[in-house]
Amino acid sequence: MPVPTTLDAKLIVRAWAPTPIREAGPARAWLVLADEGDTRAAHLRSLLTATGSEPGVLVLPSRQLDPDGVQRVMLQTAAQARRGVPIVIATERAQAVLEGEAPDPGPAALRGLVRVLALEHPETRATLVDFDDLSDLVTELACDPACDPAGDAAGDEVAWRGGVRYTARLRRATLPPLPRPARPVTGPGAYVITGGSGRLGRIAARWLAARGATRIILNGRTSAPVDGPTRMITGDLAAPGTAERLVAAATAGGVRLRGVIHAAGILDDRLIADLDPGSLERVWAAKVTGGLRLHEATKGLDLDWWVAYSSAAGLLGSPGQTAYAAANAWLDALCERRRAEGLPAISIGWGTWAGATTALPFVEPLAPEEGLEALEALIQRDLPAGVIKLDTAQAVTLFPAIARMPYFSDFVDTPVTPPVRDLAALPPGEALAAVTGQLKERVAAVLGVEAGWLDESSVLTDLGLDSLAATRLRGVIDYDFGLTIPTAPLLQGGTLGALARTITENLPPQPATAQPATAQPATAQPAT
CATH class of the missing domain: 3.40.50.720 (NAD(P)-binding Rossmann-like Domain)
Structure with a gap:
């Protein structure tokens, strides 16, 4: 049964706040994806400095997209996410950042894509940048998407207005006093x-x-x-x-x-x-x-x-x-x-x-009476908000990358450094033992089993691993070891031991705070 909590403890809003302009990082080339004839794209290409590195992907949706257009951009971006390169979605005045601004719902919807990319494909460091001047977008792109991932200036939902940089954060909300006269909620009609x-x-x-x-x-x-x-x-x-x-x-x-x-x-x-x-x-x-x-x-x-x-x-x-x-x-x-x-x-x-x-295992259920209490209170106060019983400890356990996302910083006080030390410097046997121990804990949390039940021969699919759980496991490995692994071997009879060997053999020289390394899955063989 759901455990009732106070309404204030469940109210969450998304708010924009000014943040510092970040220092420029290494120049990166960008593949600009825009509709044919978009003059902004041509101007942007002339302003960006290309380098020899693998380019990131800059998605530049048209303004006033209808639902079909948004879906087309989502499919286009999904195809790029499979490559694992940095992704920036740049929209023009689509978000309601300042008081009284009217958003553009089509491009504004793409923030939902960014939120899911952050959990399914953290290696893309997906970022939404909503700009009112192309020069500000260029300033934002001058910093690598992964630079300063834990600093106050970072963020994966960014907006620029009049040369001022803003980032979005989740905040707790408090119910204001009832207005006088009170807004009618129900009655004859x-x-x-x-x-x-x-x-x-x-x-x-x-x-x-x-x-x-x-x-x-x-x-x-x-x-x-x-x-x-x-x-x-x-x-x-x-x-x-x-x-x-x-x-x-x-x-x-x-x-x-x-x-x-x-x-x-x-x-x-x-x-x-x-x-x-x-x-x-x-x-x-x-x-x-x-x-x-x-x-x-x-x-x-x-x-x-x-x-x-x-x-x-x-x-x-x-x-x-x-x-x-x-x-x-x-x-x-x-x-x-x-x-x-x-x-x-x-x-x-x-x-x-x-x-x-629910697809959100870190959100506890609302009892009907809690939902109706919130519905009435929010209508009375004309207050848009989320009504969510968020279990932050469970969220960080299943998606530890949340701990280093400034978007969630008001809710998470967990240290943002990965819990595993630099393993690449250890002798191979010690590194493998450390990786295996950490991996057991992570697999147990993702699949809801006891870590003590697991050993190197445990077949992950036999434990209940499916494509969604594999994505969660992939995210915690990215967080812990700075390594992006393919999920296909995990779903084809891969064992915990084979996965641990794959991670150990591909460890980067230090925990990554920028672009993760990519594992070669050759050693992750199915159990026989």
């Missing part, structure tokens, strides 16, 4: 809930009915039993006309539509390496396309509130959920844009609710 055949939609409908709503319109792709003031209208929210039908049903007979909850969404979990157009479209249809149609259908109405059910995946990153994380980042930006245009909107980045499966 109509309410629309998308995702109404799902569990969270039904919980919200019961809550509204108990608070005096006279009409509740639920929408889902499939029907569900309803009673009292609730009516179900089936239909694909992403299809033209569905959102308008919901509004018409809500306002029939002159009833005022007072509130909207956009809770529609589906999952199609897969690693970045396995993304394809179909999986992206499935996830984005209800969350993004449906959200946009709902926004258009309601933006001319006098609403009390408009709530988007976003996700912790967009705030924290969630391995295996790139499409979902980016879709929720898009929804967050849509809400910020509505607010900048004077329309009501808050996005709530929900952690896992009790009874649902």
